[in-house]
Amino acid sequence: MQRKRAKLQIQNSEINSTTASHIFKGIAIYVNGRTEPSVQELRALIILHGGVFEPYLVNFSLVTHIITCVLTEAKIREFKNRKVVRPEWLTESVKAGALLPWRDFEFVQGPRAHQLPSYATDASNSNAQRAMADPEWRAANTSAAPGFIKTYFENSRLHFLSTVKAELVREAQARAEAKQEQQQAEGLERADYSPVKGKGRERVIMHCDFDCFFVAAGLLSRPDLRGKPVVVCHSQGNQGGSSSTSEIACASYEARERGIKNGMSLQQARKLCPSVLTMPYEFERYRDLALKFYTILMVHADELQAVSIDEALIEVTTAVSRVSSADPAKDLAERIRAEVKAETGCEISIGIAHNVLLARLATRRAKPAGALHLRPSDVPGLIATLEITDLWGFAHSHRDKAREKLGSTALSELAKKSRTVLSDALGKKTGETLYNAIRGIDDTELRSDKQRKSVSAEISYGIRFNSRETAEVFVRDMAETVSQRLNELKMRGRSITLKIMKRAPSAPVEAPKFLGHGACDVFNKQTALVGAGGRATSDAKVIGEHAWRILESFHFDPQELRGIGIQIQKLEPTDGPVNTDSNQKRLPFKPAEPIARPPSVIAPPSPAPARVYAAAVNLAGPSTDASLPAIDDVDPAVLDALPLDVRQELEQAWQRRSESPFPGKAPPVQRGSGPPRSRSTAPQSVFPGGKAAGLKLGPRSGGYILDKNSVHPNRPANSFLRPTDSYIRDELGLDPVMLALLPRHIQREQLTAARLIKTLGAIPEVSGERLILKPRRYDPPPDLFRQPPPYAKYPEKPKLRQQGRTGEKVFFTEADDVQGLIEAWVHAFKEIPPNGKDIEFFAKFLVQCVDSERSTDTGVERAIAIVKWWLVLLRRYWGDYEHIEGTVEEAEDARVAEAWWKAFRDVKERIDVVARKKFGGRLSLR
DNA sequence: ATCCTCCCCTAC
DNA sequence: TAAGGTAGGGGAGGAT
Structure with a gap:
């Protein structure tokens, strides 16, 4: 292979001697599969124009772009993170005499509608179009509405699920802490004789899960609906709900028999079953029921892991050992079921096994309203009937991978594959998990002591902005929300990620789902979150400022935004009490007093001890945005005035x-x-x-x-x-x-x-990291500002302005070779950032083209043509940097590229402002 | 090797 | 009309 490669490279270089241009310089291309034009033709073209043709895909790092016309499913995955482009990129670039942006020719597989939820057809939602046409409605019902975030979260079932889960996890944690302390205390007192608990005994795990929780809860007050196809969703079913895109959160068994599934839209469900009945959400009731459910479980459990509002894993080894009967585990499970039924009026199902994996599998067979103990001897028979997606943690993505790389999705088939084969197909850990799962092996422990790693808030429903200002207000409100959540947890963070969903270019403006986000491109950007004095923060203003800056750095049209999320990471606990009147709803757990508890059951745990938050140091009040103390030598105004990238670099340094x-x-x-x-x-x-x-x-x-x-x-x-x-x-x-x-x-x-x-007596030299408290060297102050560009190297730096008329009006005449001029300008500033005055002049000129009184269509067209040409030039030199910004780049050429792109975006923005004012739209550069 | 960052994926 | 959130696990690929 190596010899073959070498030979081909020699051939390449032979052709190279007759290079026609260098537009493909620095590009190494691999051609995949059958193409039009053929591989031979493409190869000649690439080499002729200064590119490298890589005949084999031995080493991904050698190849910058992959050219293809068709891709198999497997290749799509293999090339997922590569630049995969259609051949037209090459042919068109040659025609244009410049390297066009590869993204314009990006290879995309045909529509994959089957992967989308059933409501997500390509069709725009006509109801939404109508509604959105009314500005008043829009102002009152979308993200532009005051108080939108609050109402939204009050009504979001997914938000509700997440919130309650977090609360339950915290309660389980508090309980575990209490229990641990209690055990420690007992351990000390009875150290002499206390036997080692539970060791050597096989674990008993139970997976406890309500049957159709939301529906069951709703039926408590609607007994007349029992036995009927019922679903819980937001829609009141006006007009029969036949055109409702409201999502079904929970369907009764009777509804499921008719093909209705959770997550479907109501209109889908209506098609399958016109008589389906709807019930509204009753979040407070769900909370109450969950509380009762968990209280009962806590009584019996050695260990409890909250899965969700209606589902929990418990280890009940001790409790089972205290039941003496033929099948103690099953009997305990039935007892728990009876207690829950008595207390909540709802049925739960319980899967029992010696590990979590099998307990979860058992639950499926236990439903509805039953308990099932899955024994080791049952496992091979059961597993053989299952698909990969029947395993917890494996879903469609793994299924697809298994199908493509392993040839089957049936566990009976996958059982024949070796550990290595599975790991190669699915990743190391995932492969191992699967290998073990097929054999019924799972040694994960129930964990209730996990600590929080991130806090976030996100909305991708109803996001419709018509201006930069409404977007900004929204982002800052979201920051306020995140800030509150942090404060409730007494946490602060050092890192922020902004998630942006932007309408995919091919998606309709109004998504198929009413006010949904539709098909989107997702952008995440993470930066350091720098609070007062460079410390971790939960300050809403600081978070808002960071978030808004990040959003702005993308220069997206606010109208295209469909989702915004703020996530805070690198959390630290807050020292002192934070002045927050914790209005967080805490689940009012009390020491359990289970109903009809038989004497064989262990005593309830004592309540958690009062939690004391000691303020180690509290020399000043909570941080505020206005006071930026520590970085004494930097005037905040100066800081603010710095370009974003410099600022971020500083912030990271801080x-x-x-x-x-x-x-x-x-x-x-x-x-x-x-x-x-x-x-x-x-x-x-x-x-x-x-x-x-x-x-x-x-x-x-x-x-x-x-x-x-x-x-x-x-x-x-x-x-x-x-x-x-x-x-x-x-x-x-x-x-x-x-x-x-x-x-x-x-x-x-x-x-x-x-x-x-x-x-x-000494510290072992572990890693050379910081070891022990002692004074250290003092770091010199930072070099705060950019060095001026090395002008001297360019004695005859051309000025764009020189070409303008000297009169009061700046204008190019028809005779001016504007294109040539811009090209010379860009070329001259290839290695140093462009001059601000030149950019200013250029911007004014373009704005005038679009805006001046005598501007005609030709003026606008001219502006578009010029900006397009500018874009072509920038992409030719710095195409790779087009979508990169705000990063901390060291390389000089990266700085130049960023400067040019920033200039471009700024100028474009200025033109768009005028264009919006004048025509209500933006300039299209397509 | 090991860590870090930036994703994707999964669960409810 | 409708309320598509949230946290953690893990993989890929680059930096150290």
């Missing part, structure tokens, strides 16, 4: 720096053509010299907990959190106050290191 408790100055930022910044993993300075006046800072998040009895709300009791001040000071030789100022993870390191010193 963030890195602020690992130190005293966010003083950011580390130096390499700029321009200097050597690339070494992202040193060197230890962060723990105690910068000089201004230890950092003490004036506000509360440092992550302070250790001084009260040894306190328990952090979202963290299980953790021994490292427990040292007393005197222990820290006297035994470990650390300053407890200083320690409290450190972020939690550094505290942990410091404590560990100090303990090691104490016991070993």
Whole structure:
């Protein structure tokens, strides 16, 4: 193969000697399958114009683009993250004499409507079109409406499910904490004789799940509807609901028999069953029922993992061991079912097995209204009848992969595949999970102690903006929402991701689903979230500012937006109490008092201890947007005025720096053509010299907990959190106050290191990371501003303005070779950023073309032609950077590219503003 | 190797 | 009219 490659490369270079142009310079192309024009012709074309033809796809990194006319399903997956382009890209580029943007020729597989939900046809929703035509309706019922976010979340079933799940998880966690403490206490008292609990005994796992939860709940007050095809959805079924796109959240068994499925639209359901009846959501009732359900489960469970409002996994090994009968597990399950039925009036089903995987499988066979104990001997027989999607965690995507790469989706077939084969097809871990699952093996533990990693809010329904301003208001409101959620959890974050859904170019303006998002392109962008003083934050203004900046950086038309989400990561607990009147609905769990509990059942756990939030340090009030204290030397106004990319770079630097408790100055930022910044993993300075006046800072998040009895709300009791001040000071030789100022993870390191010193007398050189509290080198201040571009290298830097008329009006005449001029301009500024005055001049000229009183269609057309040409030029030089912005780029040419694209977008925006004013639309560059 | 980031995927 | 959220697991691919 290597020889073959080498030979072909020689052939390539022979053709190369007669190169006609260099438009494909830097491009390496692999041609996949049969194409029109043929591979031979394409190869000649590529080489003729300075590109590289890669005959084999041995190494993906050698190939920049893949050319194809058809792709098999398998290839689509294989090439998913590649630039796959139609051959016309090459032929058209040659015709144009310039490299056209590959995205305009991106290979896309034909419509895959079958993958979309049934309501998502291509047709626009005519009801929505009508409604949206009325500005008043629009202003009152879409994302532009005041209070939209609140009402939306009040009515969203998915939001409800997520919220309740989070609450249940927290309760389970609190319970686990309490239980652990109780056990520890008992363990101490009875250490001498207490037997090791449960060890050596096979686990008993139960998967408990309401049958058609929402429907069952609704039927409690509508007994006359029992036995009928009923669904829960928003639509009141006006006009028979025959044209309703309202989604069915839950269908009764009678409805399911008629083919109605959860997630269908009501209109679909009506077609299948015209007599289907609808019930409204009753969120508060669901909450009450779930509370009763979980309370009962908690009584019986050693361990409980909340799955959702109507579903939980419990380990009941102990409780089962206390039942003496022929089938104790099944008997306990029936008892639990009876208790839930008595308390809630609803049926649950319970799957029982020795692991989670099988318990979940058992539940399916237990339904409706039953309990089923799946024994090891039953497993092979059951598994053999199943499909891959019957396994928890495997859905259509894995099914498709299995079908393509493994030739089957039946577990009986997949059972013949080796571990390696499965892993190669599905990924390492997923393959192993599947391999084990087929054999009934699953050793996942029930976990109730997981800590939160992110907090987010997202809406992709009813998002319709007609202006930048409404979009901005919305984004900032969303930020407010996220901020509240963070505060309720007493969390702050250091990282923000904005998710944007934008109407796909091929999708109708009004989606098939009423006010839905329709087919969309999704954009995620993550940046550092920098609160006051460079610290983690939950401040709504700060979050809003970051989110809005990110959104703006995309320069999307607000009218095209269909979904907005804000996610906060890199969470830290808030130290002191945050002034939030927690209006969060907490599930009012109380110490369980189960109904008709037989004496064989273990005693209910004691309630969780009062949770105390110790404020380690609280020297200042909560952070606010207005006070940017720590970065003393930077005027906030200056900061604001910086270009986004510079700002973000600084912010990231601050963030890195602020690992130190005293966010003083950011580390130096390499700029321009200097050597690339070494992202040193060197230890962060723990105690910068000089201004230890950092003490004036506000509360440092992550302070250790001084009260040894306190328990952090979202963290299980953790021994490292427990040292007393005197222990820290006297035994470990650390300053407890200083320690409290450190972020939690550094505290942990410091404590560990100090303990090691104490016991070993020295710290082992583990990774060379920061080890122990001691003063460190002081980092010099950052290089805040861009170096001026090296003008001297370009003594005859051409100015666009020189070509303009000197009179009061700036205008090109027909005689001017505008295209040639722009080309010369762009070419001249290929290696340094363009001059702002030139851009200004150019923008004015174009705006005038569109806007001036004597502007005619030809003026507009001229502007379009010029902007298009500009676009072609920019894409020719910097096509790869077109959709990249705001990134922290080191390379000079990347900076230049970004500068040009920014200029382009700014100018385009200015023209669009005028065009919108004048014609109510934007310039189309297609 | 191991970590990090940026996705996709999955569950309810 | 309708209310398509949310968090975590994991894979790919690049940086360290």
